[in-house]
Amino acid sequence: MNVPLAQKSPPRFGRVQTVLRPLLGAALGLFLFYRLYNVIIVQHEYGPETWTRLLIAGLIIGSVYALIAIGYTLVYGILFMINFAHGEVMMFGAYSTLFVFEAFKAIKVGSDPVLTFSNAYPVLAILIAFVVGMSVSALIGYLLERIAYRPLRKAPRLVPLISAIGASIFLQNAAQLLFSPQLRDVTNPEVLARGSGWSLMVNGSKVILPYTGVFTFVLSLILLAGLYLMVQKTKLGRAMRAVALDKKTAALMGIDVDRTISLTFFISGALAGAAGVMWGIHNGLVYYFVGFIPGIKAFTAAVLGGIGNLPGAMLGGLFLGVIESVGPAALGLDFQLKDVIAFALLIIVLIFRPSGLLGERLAEEKL
Amino acid sequence: MKTLLRKSFANGAVFGAIHIFLVLIGFNTLIGTLLARLTGVKFSGDIPPAGALIVYTALLALLGGWAAARKSKSGSLEKNLAAGAAAGLASGVFALLLSLALGWLLTHKVDFRQYLAYLSFDFIRVTLYQLAPLPGALSALGLFLFGGALGGLLRGLRGVNVVQRFSALLRRVWGKLAEKVNLVLHGRYRLALRVLLFALLAAAVVLLPLKWGSYWNYVTGTVGLYVILGLGLNLIVGLSGQLVLGYIAFFAIGAYTMALLNSPIPHNIMLGFWPAVALGVILAALAGLLLGLPLMRLRGDYLAIVTLGFGEIIRILLKSDMLTDLTGGPRGIQNISGPRLFGVDFNSDIHFTYLILAAALLAGFVYHRLERSRAGRAWLAIREDETVARATGVNTTRYKLLALALGAAFAGLAGAIYASRNQFTGPDEHSLMASINVLSLIIVGGMGNIPGTVLGAFALKGLPEILREFANYRLLTFGALLVLMMLSRPEGLIPTHRPKYPLPSPDQQQKGREEVNDDL
Amino acid sequence: MKATKLIVFLLVAALLVTACQNPAAPTAAPAEAAADGVPEICKTDAFGCAVFKPGDVLKIGMGAPMTGGDASYGIDISQGAKVAVQDFGDLNGFKFELVAEDDGGTAEGGAAVANKFASDPAVVAIAGHVYSGATSAAMPIYEKAGLPMLSPSASLPALTTMGSSVFNRIVFTDARQGPPAAEYLFNKLGIRKLAALHDGSDYGKGLAEAVVARFTELGGEVVVTEAITKGETDYTPVLSAVASKGPEAVYFGGYTAEGAVIVNQMKQTGLENVVFFGDDGTYGADFLSRTGANGEGAFATIAPIPADSPEKTAFDAKYLELFGKEAGSLSPYTWNGYDCTAALISAVKSVAVLGDDGSLYVPRGALVTAVRTLTEYKGISGTYSCDATGECNTLPPMFVVVKDGAWVPAP
CATH class of the missing domain: 3.40.50.2300 (Response regulator)
Known part of the structure; x- marks a missing residue:
């Protein structure tokens, strides 16, 4: 490939900027350090038990963000498009959990009048919820690509984005019309009852480590690790990387580009579905708008970590989750401003690292 | 023939799935209601008469048959008919199964609305055409078969000699007519015609607001404001090629400047409309400059998410507890006073419509001049290839910042007028969806040109008003139309025509990368 | 040139639309033209009369978020209102109808919907709007058109202090x-x-x-x-x-x-x-x-409610039957939606006059006053008397507590 020279060296900018950037960095760093020191050490508003609670909450929500962010990153890495409807794909996963558990709640087992299927065979019930949720979401992801994106692969880059926005609006309203706008609660099997968990004693007070949270966190990590291995080691993963690198050459090497792209959407949909199921199990609340905010957040997380980069998306997700939860307390601000903190952090990171924390990389080497 | 049938079956199955989806969201009764109302059939309550639903089913089937026949790409009448009928049969089977399932719910008195909100018994009854489950299901099958075949037949008729000749004749007449019109338009009377045209246009612009009542004035005003917004965003996205997702933040700055300076609560400054507009424009431009300054290094999608974040930051800060004393918090600001010009208080919708039309014309003029200025050419160069632009001596940072600041100024202008017209502004007016609307507008209309922006504003802000008949299905239809519009006209409704030169090397920076990947 | 053609086409279309709308206009005009049979009050009323020929329907407008993130409020309140129209929506053979329009809860949508209602002569009163932002932008428009509002849920304090003559609310502020x-x-x-x-x-x-x-x-x-x-x-x-x-x-x-x-x-x-x-x-x-x-x-x-009055039980049952959901499961304002619509209908009934020509005349100015002076209106979620500023729910609150899985009056 004939890479122009100008691309290798970072673009030159005005002298003002080269001087300003380190200055700005130093000022920001000093201010943050001062603020953190003041709030955490001097004012000492929160004890260690509070910090532990905040950290736990942040890591859990962060792992869900990471799982959704992976979907954005996979698709972006291959098609260079923002799949705006990804949050809605996750929403359908959450709805699947709701309905699967509702159905199992209705099925009675044996002669015991209160024992339901979901309590009698909790592992099976959860497994089925995951299978259903992931398949529904994977199917929606796949259909989305076939209907709304594939015909637009050669169109100008903003066109698929608008198509994705249209699809997002459509899916949201379809869910609202199908299932009514009511907010619904997912009833978990009792082993994973929401709110119960291991108690830790920190600084003399009880900190609960919720079962659902640990379940979500661990499972997210497993899924992410699995995906990473798949992309690195399997034939499909190699095909995906090849397509991401150069579609034309990949096609010449005998890779079915269309099929690979379809599978990418299928996989990212399945992961979003898993995130949706975990959302249902951990947060419990399901309604048609439930995918919107996590979708935006996950997109932010993907960019934060370096879009197109799998470990980056994961790091970005966890980082964003923790910042949202710990940030307001650490900076001594209102919790209402947590999104302000998160987005401001994003801007600061991008000022100093213009392609995210870990940089972009799905294929080994970028163009 | 065999593959034809198989393909048609598959197409019919897709239509069957669509049919099931539409029934489950109650779309059939909506169309039924509209049909009944159109033909003047009276009915009580929300449930239309069964006849309307029969017509709806037949129409849907007709569409399915037509589509299947079209996909078969066959010229002969029989093949088209067969394709249509096969598709009708396939979707009919879906409809049959759905009807049977619904019938089961009805006969067993199962209230399924906890899961699927539209399945009330009345709804199921009318979906079964007020028949018993089995006859209802069978008539659904029959209707689909009949409609599908009819659709195929109609499509097939295009192949018949008589019809072909007739359509050829029509085309010829149309062509002659168009030629004549063209001749007149470009011929001797061109100037006179143009003058006439513009006079007509001006007359319409002046007269219409007086004539068509407050509602259409309001809609026109909204469209006008979105034209200004669209032009501003077009400067940033369409001309200089930077993707900005939080554009509405600049609009919010304009609106809040107007509101805070012209409302008795919270500050009671009452500066007056005109200075506030000027200040709003300046502040918005400044915000654009400040946001852009550290971020000019960022590439397309990174800039998008950063500006999205900026938009959210502005919105959250506006409604936060921290700034409530300054901004009015979630309550927003009421009682914003309107402008005064030549001793006339602007208080009627007509005044505002004129004001907005004037502002939109001004924005259009500025845009037009900018596009053709040195800066406009620099933006185009940056959009096409930033590296080359820089190499040829264009100060890319400066011009990108200029685009951002000017685009923001447009938004500030629109925002200030908007707040004054509604006499109210609040933080939730300026949500992410509003930014997305503006972005959609310029892409739907066709990026980078004025008529496209105007048309896009009509489509994006006028269409939802027209879609009001669709009630709860408004946004669903809107989303679907957005996708369909992109699929059928990816360049926008009015594409921008620019001379295209073949590039020597496929390896351009940034944009080039996608093109490399895309030109498979 | 293509673009110019298009703009011309749009303008012509717009002209046609206006032309088509004109035939509807005569109904909107004050009924002075038809001198015979017009009640005296229509000639003195500040906003004239809305005239309904036999078979016409009287429309109650509602502006609510029916789509988007807050749709559950709009859908729920409009469903409650629909029940009210079913229960009371008949006046000597003239039917009432609820027209719920989507305003998205925003000022832009609120003003658009308000303008739409204001230009529809068949709309006599507004049950809404649901959100305060939309209400703020809609109020001045109704003020000019003489359409009384009774909001089920717009709770912003400033709404009743801006001197509006048309805005009233039954929400508990x-x-x-x-x-x-x-x-x-x-x-x-x-x-x-x-x-x-x-x-x-x-x-x-x-x-x-x-x-x-x-x-x-x-x-x-x-x-x-x-x-x-x-x-x-x-x-x-x-x-x-x-x-x-x-x-x-x-x-x-x-x-x-x-x-x-x-x-x-x-x-x-x-x-x-x-x-x-x-x-x-x-x-x-x-x-x-x-x-x-x-x-x-x-x-x-x-708000103090008569504990499970028969009317409320009847409403809950009817709501469940019609919409398949418990009343109150979509939003807490189901009953307010019912009450404000029922109250508006009762106000319309109190001022409407049946003309000698068989048409129904609703004097708009008198209706505005009738809603503002609503007294001791017994709804299912409270008793409402509007004060001079338009606050209709002015009784002290009741305290309730959850005990054994049910809401009971707190000690």
């Missing part, structure tokens, strides 16, 4: 329930350290501020005030921070959607033994089903 709630917390429950939370909406924030002001005045200490972000499902971070301040009670201004989540997560964040005190937005059957055992001992303030 901050000023009515905030200070009494603070007094109850301080005096009856003996709370001295309070945490005040709100959902960042104008409604929740207003309430929390009213409570904080009164509570501090009484001598209590507000240890922390925090706002949460609406529509989320994990509030453990903010609750953990609140817990570290050691409050004895948490006051929450907001709705069930977030309130139920907060009650559930209070048990995980070191607030197990802290009292939860909500408002009329967190009251309802949905709160009970979503909190289960966690909800025990939660308080709420509500």
Whole structure:
């Protein structure tokens, strides 16, 4: 490939900027350090038990963000498009959990009048919820690509984005019309009852480590690790990387580009579905708008970590989750401003690292 | 023939799935209601008469048959008919199964609305055409078969000699007519015609607001404001090629400047409309400059998410507890006073419509001049290839910042007028969806040109008003139309025509990368 | 050139639209032309009369978010209103109809809907709007058109202080329930350290501020005030921070959607033994089903309702039958939607005059006055008498608490 020279060296900018950037960095760093020191050490508003609670909450929500962010990153890495409807794909996963558990709640087992299927065979019930949720979401992801994106692969880059926005609006309203706008609660099997968990004693007070949270966190990590291995080691993963690198050459090497792209959407949909199921199990609340905010957040997380980069998306997700939860307390601000903190952090990171924390990389080497 | 049938079956199955989806969201009764109302059939309550639903089913089937026949790409009448009928049969089977399932719910008195909100018994009854489950299901099958075949037949008729000749004749007449019109338009009377045209246009612009009542004035005003917004965003996205997702933040700055300076609560400054507009424009431009300054290094999608974040930051800060004393918090600001010009208080919708039309014309003029200025050419160069632009001596940072600041100024202008017209502004007016609307507008209309922006504003802000008949299905239809519009006209409704030169090397920076990947 | 053609086409289309609309206009004009049979009042009324020929329907307009993130409020309130139209929507053979238009809860949508209603001569009154932002922008338009409003849920205090003659509301406002709630917390429950939370909406924030002001005045200490972000499902971070301040009670201004989540997560964040005190937005059957055992001992303030009147039971049954959901499960304002529509219909009935020509005449100015002077209107969620500013729900609140899985009057 004939890479122009100008691309290798970072673009030159005005002298003002080269001087300003380190200055700005130093000022920001000093201010943050001062603020953190003041709030955490001097004012000492929160004890260690509070910090532990905040950290736990942040890591859990962060792992869900990471799982959704992976979907954005996979698709972006291959098609260079923002799949705006990804949050809605996750929403359908959450709805699947709701309905699967509702159905199992209705099925009675044996002669015991209160024992339901979901309590009698909790592992099976959860497994089925995951299978259903992931398949529904994977199917929606796949259909989305076939209907709304594939015909637009050669169109100008903003066109698929608008198509994705249209699809997002459509899916949201379809869910609202199908299932009514009511907010619904997912009833978990009792082993994973929401709110119960291991108690830790920190600084003399009880900190609960919720079962659902640990379940979500661990499972997210497993899924992410699995995906990473798949992309690195399997034939499909190699095909995906090849397509991401150069579609034309990949096609010449005998890779079915269309099929690979379809599978990418299928996989990212399945992961979003898993995130949706975990959302249902951990947060419990399901309604048609439930995918919107996590979708935006996950997109932010993907960019934060370096879009197109799998470990980056994961790091970005966890980082964003923790910042949202710990940030307001650490900076001594209102919790209402947590999104302000998160987005401001994003801007600061991008000022100093213009392609995210870990940089972009799905294929080994970028163009 | 065999593959034809198989393909048609598959197409019919897709239509069957669509049919099931539409029934489950109650779309059939909506169309039924509209049909009944159109033909003047009276009915009580929300449930239309069964006849309307029969017509709806037949129409849907007709569409399915037509589509299947079209996909078969066959010229002969029989093949088209067969394709249509096969598709009708396939979707009919879906409809049959759905009807049977619904019938089961009805006969067993199962209230399924906890899961699927539209399945009330009345709804199921009318979906079964007020028949018993089995006859209802069978008539659904029959209707689909009949409609599908009819659709195929109609499509097939295009192949018949008589019809072909007739359509050829029509085309010829149309062509002659168009030629004549063209001749007149470009011929001797061109100037006179143009003058006439513009006079007509001006007359319409002046007269219409007086004539068509407050509602259409309001809609026109909204469209006008979105034209200004669209032009501003077009400067940033369409001309200089930077993707900005939080554009509405600049609009919010304009609106809040107007509101805070012209409302008795919270500050009671009452500066007056005109200075506030000027200040709003300046502040918005400044915000654009400040946001852009550290971020000019960022590439397309990174800039998008950063500006999205900026938009959210502005919105959250506006409604936060921290700034409530300054901004009015979630309550927003009421009682914003309107402008005064030549001793006339602007208080009627007509005044505002004129004001907005004037502002939109001004924005259009500025845009037009900018596009053709040195800066406009620099933006185009940056959009096409930033590296080359820089190499040829264009100060890319400066011009990108200029685009951002000017685009923001447009938004500030629109925002200030908007707040004054509604006499109210609040933080939730300026949500992410509003930014997305503006972005959609310029892409739907066709990026980078004025008529496209105007048309896009009509489509994006006028269409939802027209879609009001669709009630709860408004946004669903809107989303679907957005996708369909992109699929059928990816360049926008009015594409921008620019001379295209073949590039020597496929390896351009940034944009080039996608093109490399895309030109498979 | 193509573009110019298109613009010309659009203009011609627009002209045609206006031309088509003209035939409808004569109905809108004051009925002076048809001198015979026109009641005397129409000639003196400030806004003239709306005229309905036999077979015409009288429209009650409603502006509500029917799509988007807040759709459940609009859909629910309009469904409640539909039941009211079914129950009372007949006046000597003239039918009433509810026209619920989507305003998205925003000013832009509110003004668009208001203009639409104002240009439809068959609309006589407005049950709404539902959100305060939309109401703010809609009010001046109705003011000009002489259309009375009765909002089921727009709670922004400023709405009734701007001197509007058409705006009235039956929602229970901050000023009515905030200070009494603070007094109850301080005096009856003996709370001295309070945490005040709100959902960042104008409604929740207003309430929390009213409570904080009164509570501090009484001598209590507000240890922390925090706002949460609406529509989320994990509030453990903010609750953990609140817990570290050691409050004895948490006051929450907001709705069930977030309130139920907060009650559930209070048990995980070191607030197990802290009292939860909500408002009329967190009251309802949905709160009970979503909190289960966690909800025990939660308080709420509500407008005084006749405990399960037969009318209310009948309404609940009818709502369930028509829409397949429990009344109150989509929003806490189901009954308000019913009441405000029923009250408007009764006001229309009180002023409408049947002309000698068989047409129905509704004097608009008189209707505005009739709604403003509504007295002792018995609805299913309260008794309403509007004061001079348009506040129709002015009785002191009632306190309720969750006991054994049900809302009961608090001691």
